Amino acid sequence: MVFGFKRNRANDENSNVPFGTVQMPTPPSPPPVYADNDDDYEKELDSQKSIDLAYEVTEHDTLNENERWPTSEELATMVRVADHVPPRAFLIIVTEFCERFTYYGVSGIFQNYIQNGYKVPGSNPGAIDGGKQMATGLGNFFQFWCYITPIFAAIIADQWWGKYKTILVFAVLYLVGDLILTLTALPSSIRSGGALPGLIISMIIIGLGTGGIKSNVSPLVAEQYQRNRPFIRKLKNGKEVLVDRDTTIQSIFNWFYWAINVGSLSAIATSELEHNVDFWPAYLLPTLMFVVCIIVFWLGRNRYVRNPPSGSILLVAVKCMVTGFKQSRKAKKAGHVITREDGKKASWMDYAKPSNMLDSEESENAAWNDNFVDELHRTLRACKVFLFFPVYWLCYGQITNNLVSQAGEMNTGSVPNDIMQNIDPLFLIVFIPIFDKVIYPGLRRCGIVIGPVTRIFVGFLLAAIAMAYAAIVQHLIYTSGPYYDNPGSNHNDISAAIQIPAYAFIACSEIFASITGLEYAYTRAPHNMKSIVMSIFLFTNCGGAILAFAFNPISADPKLVENFAIASGLMGGFAFLFFACFFKYDRKDRMANKNR
Missing domain, CATH: 1.20.1250.20 (MFS general substrate transporter like domains)
Incomplete structure (x- = not known):
């Protein structure tokens, strides 16, 4: 699920929400229940939560008649088809x-x-x-x-x-x-x-x-x-x-x-x-x-x-990349080596994340957040x-x-x-x-x-x-x-x-x-x-x-x-x-x- 700079409001060319405002998506409809007992029901709920986190869920992700949410097994095995074109x-x-x-x-x-x-x-x-x-x-x-x-x-x-x-x-x-x-x-x-x-x-x-x-x-x-x-x-x-x-x-x-x-x-x-x-x-x-x-x-x-x-992302992106390059060089000189959550070595872009910057003042003044760096x-x-x-x-x-x-x-x-x-x-x-x-x-x-x-x-x-x-x-x-x-x-x-x-x-x-x-x-x-x-x-x-x-x-x-x-x-x-x-x-x- 992607947060950061996402906006989902339609027909709103003159929004006053400032650039960079974090907007939480509307929760989807409740998942279906297939379980025969409470343990299976809890497993199904956990499965549906993990599916939610894998997608950029919006207020439009609600169910119509003859529709339901898939299980994780169905996502992995069923043939995917196209929806009707609006x-x-x-x-x-x-x-x-x-x-x-x-x-x-x-x-x-x-x-x-x-x-x-x-x-x-x-x-x-x-x-x-x-x-x-x-x-x-x-x-x-x-x-x-x-x-x-x-x-x-x-x-x-x-x-x-x-x-x-x-x-x-x-x-x-x-x-x-x-x-x-x-x-x-x-x-x-x-x-x-x-x-x-x-x-x-x-x-x-x-x-x-x-x-x-x-x-x-x-x-x-x-x-x-x-x-x-x-x-x-x-x-x-x-x-x-x-x-x-x-x-x-x-x-x-x-x-x-x-x-x-x-x-x-x-x-x-x-x-x-x-x-x-x-x-x-x-x-x-x-x-x-x-x-x-x-x-x-x-x-x-x-x-x-x-x-x-939502503002020219190109200009922010260029500044973000320049910052990442400078911060990675500074971090290497200081012996400050970071790794990603998956244990792999961080790239130079990861050093542009405010959470990884050595300078706290520069971190606070950054026009982006960690998630923006991942998206970039x-x-x-x-x-x-x-x-x-x-x-x-x-x-x-x-x-x-x-x-x-x-x-x-x-x-x-x-x-x-x-x-x-x-x-x-x-x-x-x-x-x-x-x-x-x-x-x-x-x-x-x-x-x-x-x-x-x-x-x-x-x-x-x-x-x-x-x-x-x-x-x-x-x-x-x-x-x-x-x-x-x-x-x-x-x-x-x-x-x-x-x-x-x-x-x-x-x-x-x-x-x-x-x-x-x-x-x-x-x-x-x-x-x-x-x-x-x-x-x-x-x-x-x-x-x-x-x-x-x-x-x-x-x-x-x-x-x-x-x-x-x-x-x-x-x-x-x-x-x-x-x-x-x-x-x-x-x-x-x-x-x-x-x-x-």
Whole structure:
């Protein structure tokens, strides 16, 4: 049970309770009685008390009809299932769908917009005529910018506005960027040279809006599910199941990610519009959808669970870590060595606990308590997993730049080359419900629980396979005539349909790596650090964009085979290194679930 800085009051953005106030959870309903004698009854009560202490019990952990608390034996042996997703969470999921419709609708056609000239006969659609390297470079900048801004937005949400207000304000900013992009894509603006400066300004503004939404919307949707403690539910057929929070959060994020990919299909519409009409209507469509996004999100304002801002945890966390480092050095010099309750040697973070500080004055003035240090230590442990994600995002980012250009060098028939990237979300729309409703539950019924580290490892391997396949496709393009390894804006005699397996591998990798990363960031973070941890996970996209900048010199013909092959090799190597470093985490999680 976690105390410290936990707050559970919903719809209270303006709480006057000071930061750091300890709040005790509301006791759960009495445990069931299964005992035939007093001794067994007392044992059952003791078992239920230990279960209470293993969970962060809130006032929402009460029983409804046909529900009861599980025994410790049932916790260890029963298959865990997901609960129903709250209706208010679907409002946020619809909001995310609209936002992603806009994001992918505009960014999905950036490569052509930047790379090619305007209305050039026999060429793919374009506007700026900046070439392949400029298009890839600006695309990487946009990715970098969109995923560094969540850090600042998370601080704003935690310190002042809360998640709901932060999302709403940044959404309005996002809409301004969309309008600038649409207006500067008008034919008169393109011909007068306004397309490039308009694009850069809109990229900066849309990136700010994206950061404000992305760092807060995924924690907000998960917060709509309020029950923490597992419970037994009796189904209509008389069967009893163990409903589990972590499994429910996994399901929520599966559907959240499913909505993202349905929204990303907007690139099909915008690609057709740029190809058959012009760029300004292609940008106008997602701009209008974003108006719908703001309206839908605002309509749910009185339904959402809204936890109040509790102060910027990031600043306190940094000070806490600095204090831990200084105190550990001071303690070692003084010969003051401490051990944990389990008998293991204390880490440098443990010396930041006020109870372990040598200086009593510094201990009294600390802005945190012992429990906060434990939570921060758990957060840092979780964030180690994210260190390997930049290489994954390097591979994933190829979808919107180099794979688009690759399709432009092949025969696509009457289909625009940048419409091929939508094969990825189409696969995800089909695969995610199958994994959520069939594969994962089926494995759990067989007693097979795939831990988050193993799922991420599989996702990394699939991304490596996707890049290896893309390298093979690029080699086939270069060995096909009539233009061979220098096709430019022309097409070699090879069908773009051969790209489909690369997108299928990437889609499967997202289910295992990207969705699990979101779930891991949320479930492993303490309550008051969820926005920060989520933004740190999103920040790994920036690492991928930085790596992509290093690949820019080989992101052009005739070096694209090297580009894909090196990305594949890096991803494969990092996948096995990741598993070697963290495979023990899954085992610890399994043991913790059995012992809780």
